[in-house]
Every structure is written in C-alpha cells, then in structure tokens.
Amino acid sequence: MSSILNQELIEKIIKLCSIKSLYICFTCILRYSNFRHIFKVNDHNDLWSYCQNHLSNEILLNILKKIFTNDENKLCQSCLDLLNVEYMMIKVKEIADHVSTMFSIDEFQLHIYQPFIITLRHLYFSKLFELNPEDVITVKDVIKTFIIIPIEKAIQAQHSTKGNHVIVLNFDHHQSKIECESLMETCHRNVSSPKRFKSSSTINHAALFRLFETSNNRILELFELIPIKTICTLDVSVCREPIYIAGRYLKLSRNLSQTPWFVDDGNRFKSSVQEKIFSGINAYIKYNDIKFSSSGREDVDVRMLGTGRPFMIEIFNPQWSNNNNNNIIAKIKEYINQMHQDVKVRDLQFVSRNESQKLLKQGEQEKSKTYQAICCIDRSFTEADMIILNSVKDLVICQTTxxxxxxxxxxxxxxRTVHSISARPINVDELINPEWKEFLSQMFVISIVTEAGTYIKEFVHSDFGRTRPNISSLLGNCRADIISLDVLEVKLDWPPMIGD
Ligand SMILES: [Zn+2]
Known part of the structure; x- marks a missing residue:
C-alpha cells in the first residue's frame, strides 16, 4: 500500500460531504482515504505531524477549513465524535477511574462494542465515497489504536491479548435503533431484495452489510442520515478471565469426605477437604463462583498421605488487590496449612486450563495408585503368608460391583491388575486402637500398587466372594478383613512438583 496519502481521494471526500451537507472529522477523512499504516502511530499528535509531512499545504488547508467551521456544535456524522481527541481523553479518565477503584491490574485486554449506527454510517460513507467498506479502517480499530497507550498510562498496566483482565467498553447511541429501523423500512419499501433480509427484522452488523450490498447505489438517493447532535454514551466494565490453581492435598483424617455432604436430614453441613481448601482461597481472593476437581477421590475413612492427590480449582471472575501471584499462592497455602490440622496442601500453583482438566481425568482413569492397608486374618500371620503376598506380580483380579x-x-x-504387594508384620505403634494389641500376631501391613479403579477394601475382605482372587483366597481361605486404608501415592506428574 502506498505511503503517500491519496490527495485526490481526500479532495473527493471533502467535496462529496459538502454536497450532502454532512460534516466529517479530520480523523475520519484520513480513515476513508484508507491508509492503514497511518493509524499505527498510536497517538493523535503523531498523526498530525505525519499529515503535515505527507500532505500538501493546499490539502491540509482544505481539510482544516472543513473542520474548523463556524458552527462549534458540529459533530462528525461518521464516527459521531468517538474519534474526537477531547472526547477520547475524557473517556480514558472515566475508564481509569472505574478500573482503579475496583482492581489492581498487570495486563489487560480491551473489548470494544460500538452501536449499530456507527456500522450503518461506515457503510453509508463508504458507499458515498465509492469505497469498499471492508477496506476502510473502522472506528473501532482507530479507537483501539489511540486509546490503548493513554489507558496503559492511566492505570499503569500493559495491554496484552493474553491479559487476565478484560476492560469492556460498550458505546451506545440513543438514536442508533431509530436510524437502523428507518434504513430497514426504506429498503423493504423500495429495494427489491432477496428474501434473506425481508424476512429478518433483527439488526446486526452482518444484516447492515447485506442491506448495503443488495441496495446498490439507490440507498444514497432513498435514505437520509438523521442529523446527529449528541455523542455516544459509554458503559465501562471490567471482568477477569477465570484463573486456575492446582496443587496436591493430603487428608490426615479418617472422618472427612472430599466434598461437602449434608447430615441430619440436610440441616447440617459436614466439613470437607474441598471446603477447607476453599477457606484459603476465600481469605485472599473474591470471586463470583468456584469449582473443585481432583484426580479421583478417597473414601471418608481413607487417609490421603505421601505426596498427596492432584486437584484443581477454577475461580470465576476473581478479584484480588495483590499483584504478586507467587506471593498470593504462598499466602493461600500457608493459610490452609495453618488453619487445618487434617488437610494440608502442597505444590500449589497457577496453571492454564487447557491441559489441566485432561491431565486430572487421565490421572483418575489411567494412572496406578499405591495404597497402604492394615489387615487382619482369623489366624496368625506367618512368614509363609508374607512370601505368598510378596510374590504377587501383575495379578489380574475380577471385581463384581x-x-x-x-x-x-x-x-x-x-x-483390574494388582501390580505388586509388599507385606510385613505390624508394629505396636501402628495400631489405631491400643486395645487391639492382643490381635497383633493376626495383623499385618500391606503396600499395594494397583491399576486405577481397583477396589482395595474388597480385594482384602473379598466382598462375599465378589472379588476373585482376594487376600483371603491367596492365603488359603482364611477370613481376612481390612482395618484401615491410606492412599500413599497417586501417580501423576501433574501439577509439577515444587518440592515444598
Ligand atoms: Zn469522525
């Protein structure tokens, strides 16, 4: 694309606007003269000096004459003064005021919504100047170009398409609907058109494009723009992309479920691992919604020891005043670990959503688990029993539900496959209840590595023969039962171990 402004086109634009008695601003004249690279300068002042260097005095004078007319109340009939520098700077201040009262932001995305009347006029003027509307740089793009740096300075944050905060600018104009409806009516009355827009009464950007496409040039004769005298309104809102925190939890209690459950006919809320982890989040982050997921779960009476069970928390529209991510994670971890005796967390970290859910699910369904169980049989546990159990290698068992x-x-x-068992006699100090001391010779400890989804309790006590083979049958049909169970390891390399 040429770097020299098309003076002929500029003159044509100015002339056509005069004939139609439509005022358009300096920026819009440049916009329709269609040199996209001009708007990469990011600043109105740069734009002005660029034009001084690249336009002849005659042309500049012509434009200036057009802009500085006697009528001070003139509003650009194309951008409705959205591209007016003063207006823009007032809006930047509004945005900054709004944002800084609510958030502390590092990086932000900018989403701009413009009223349909801006699209309508974009199409109208493109047609008037005999330009392809798709080639003309849009009002929205210019706003974005000129507003980003002032916003960055005002709120001291960087614009990034990956920013966690989304600043939403919703521009609207009270005459937008009236003008769009009036245009549709004119088209329906006068222009023979394909069914597609006759049947549809919904106004959207695509429908407006179709109306202009199908009406050819008749629209310029039939339809008149409403003279607009007021500027657009702006609604600013800020939201955050959801954040994801992952980690591993240890459950040191045999009386705690992973997720909340109700007791006493639903009147009392029983505490849970999830609730205790959330307490740390609640202490530092405000949010609209929160969701817990984990790589499988253990029963209420089963402890989760070793390196813990991987979990992930999704936090929707989160807000916090601390910019330091690592610091907030450390604080949350410390809070949970200090406040709760029976739940501890480790490897706490921010993660991205994409991989996380897949990996969690994979861990639940595919990865092997290591358990430790205290078992008891109806006779003494012997050296020979130990040898039998220790020789188990990739034993396939059948488990009826x-x-x-x-x-x-x-x-x-x-x-399911039992990969290996390691059995040993129990020590006195491992007894959960000292009264069981007299059964010490009948008790033993097994560490067992199994395929995901194996029912360990049933493998020990046989579940009335529904799991075959089982510990009882392996040891020559004695009666066997399980006293306690701990999960020692959920084999999953995610989230990365931090080593804390
Ligand atoms: Zn304008």
Missing part, C-alpha cells in the same frame, strides 16, 4: 457402591454403579464384572 461392590455391594457398598451398588446403589450408584451398574452391576458388572470388571478386571
């Missing part, structure tokens, strides 16, 4: 989960799972036989 356990009785305890039958109410929520369909009845079926599922095959």
């Amino acid at each position: 356990p009785i305890r989960v039958l109410h929520r799972r369909t009845l079926s036989d599922r095959h």
Whole structure:
C-alpha cells in the first residue's frame, strides 16, 4: 500500500460531504482515504505531524477549513465524535477511574462494542465515497489504536491479548435503533431484495452489510442520515478471565469426605477437604463462583498421605488487590496449612486450563495408585503368608460391583491388575486402637500398587466372594478383613512438583 496519502481521494471526500451537507472529522477523512499504516502511530499528535509531512499545504488547508467551521456544535456524522481527541481523553479518565477503584491490574485486554449506527454510517460513507467498506479502517480499530497507550498510562498496566483482565467498553447511541429501523423500512419499501433480509427484522452488523450490498447505489438517493447532535454514551466494565490453581492435598483424617455432604436430614453441613481448601482461597481472593476437581477421590475413612492427590480449582471472575501471584499462592497455602490440622496442601500453583482438566481425568482413569492397608486374618500371620503376598506380580483380579457402591454403579464384572504387594508384620505403634494389641500376631501391613479403579477394601475382605482372587483366597481361605486404608501415592506428574 502506498505511503503517500491519496490527495485526490481526500479532495473527493471533502467535496462529496459538502454536497450532502454532512460534516466529517479530520480523523475520519484520513480513515476513508484508507491508509492503514497511518493509524499505527498510536497517538493523535503523531498523526498530525505525519499529515503535515505527507500532505500538501493546499490539502491540509482544505481539510482544516472543513473542520474548523463556524458552527462549534458540529459533530462528525461518521464516527459521531468517538474519534474526537477531547472526547477520547475524557473517556480514558472515566475508564481509569472505574478500573482503579475496583482492581489492581498487570495486563489487560480491551473489548470494544460500538452501536449499530456507527456500522450503518461506515457503510453509508463508504458507499458515498465509492469505497469498499471492508477496506476502510473502522472506528473501532482507530479507537483501539489511540486509546490503548493513554489507558496503559492511566492505570499503569500493559495491554496484552493474553491479559487476565478484560476492560469492556460498550458505546451506545440513543438514536442508533431509530436510524437502523428507518434504513430497514426504506429498503423493504423500495429495494427489491432477496428474501434473506425481508424476512429478518433483527439488526446486526452482518444484516447492515447485506442491506448495503443488495441496495446498490439507490440507498444514497432513498435514505437520509438523521442529523446527529449528541455523542455516544459509554458503559465501562471490567471482568477477569477465570484463573486456575492446582496443587496436591493430603487428608490426615479418617472422618472427612472430599466434598461437602449434608447430615441430619440436610440441616447440617459436614466439613470437607474441598471446603477447607476453599477457606484459603476465600481469605485472599473474591470471586463470583468456584469449582473443585481432583484426580479421583478417597473414601471418608481413607487417609490421603505421601505426596498427596492432584486437584484443581477454577475461580470465576476473581478479584484480588495483590499483584504478586507467587506471593498470593504462598499466602493461600500457608493459610490452609495453618488453619487445618487434617488437610494440608502442597505444590500449589497457577496453571492454564487447557491441559489441566485432561491431565486430572487421565490421572483418575489411567494412572496406578499405591495404597497402604492394615489387615487382619482369623489366624496368625506367618512368614509363609508374607512370601505368598510378596510374590504377587501383575495379578489380574475380577471385581463384581461392590455391594457398598451398588446403589450408584451398574452391576458388572470388571478386571483390574494388582501390580505388586509388599507385606510385613505390624508394629505396636501402628495400631489405631491400643486395645487391639492382643490381635497383633493376626495383623499385618500391606503396600499395594494397583491399576486405577481397583477396589482395595474388597480385594482384602473379598466382598462375599465378589472379588476373585482376594487376600483371603491367596492365603488359603482364611477370613481376612481390612482395618484401615491410606492412599500413599497417586501417580501423576501433574501439577509439577515444587518440592515444598
Ligand atoms: Zn469522525
């Protein structure tokens, strides 16, 4: 594209506007003369000096004459003064005031919504100047170009398409609807047109494009723009992209469920791992909604030890006043670990959504788990028993849906692999209840590595023969039961270990 302004086109634009008695501003004249690179200068002052260097005096004078008319109340009939520098700077201040009272921002995205009347006029003037509207740089693009740096300075943050905060500028004009409807009516009455816009009464940017496309040049004769005397209104809002925090949790209690549940006919809320982790988030981050997910779960009476279970929290429209991400994560972790005796978190970190959910699910369904169980049989646990159990290697077991989960799972036989078992006698100090001391010789500890989805309790006590083989059958059909169960490891390399 040429770097020299098309003086002929500029003169034509000025002339056609005069004939129609339509005033358009300096920036719009440049916009329709269609040199996109001009608007890469990011600043009105630069734009002005650029034009001084690239336009002949005659042309500049001509434009200036057009702009500085006697009528001070003139409003650009194309951009409705959205591109007026003074207006823009007032709006920047409004945006900054709004943003700084609510948020502390590092990086932001900018979303601009313009009223349909701006699109209508973009199409109208393009047609008048015999330009392809798709080639003309839009009001929205110019606003974006000129407003970003002043906003960055005003709120001391960087614009980025990946910014977590989204500043939404919603421009509107009270005559937008009236003019669009009037245009549609004119077209329906006078222009023979394809069904597609006769049947549709909805106004949108695409429909306006179609109206202008199908009306050819008749629209310029048939339709007159409403003289606009007032500027657009602006509604500023700020929202945040959801954030994702991942980590691993340890559950040190045998009386705590992972997610909340109600007792006493739903009147009392029983505490949970999820609730205790949320307490740390609540202490530092405000939000509209929050969601917990994890790589599987353990039963209420099962502890989660070792390196913990991977989890992720989604926080919707989050707000916090602290800019330092690492610091806030450290504070949340410290809060949870100090406030709660039975839940601890580690490897807490910000993550991106894309990978996270897939990995969590994968961990739940595919990765092997390591458990530790205290078991008891109806006779003494011998050296020979230990050898039998320790020799188990990739043993495929068949588990008919356990009785305890039958109410929520369909009845079926599922095959799972017990990768290995490591058995040893129990120490006195490992007894949960000192009164069990007299059964010490009958008790033993197993560490067991299994495929995801294996029912460990049932593998030990056989679930009335529904799991085959089982510890009981492996040890020659003695009676076996499980006293306690801990998860030692959920094998998943996500989230990355931080080593804390
Ligand atoms: Zn304008």
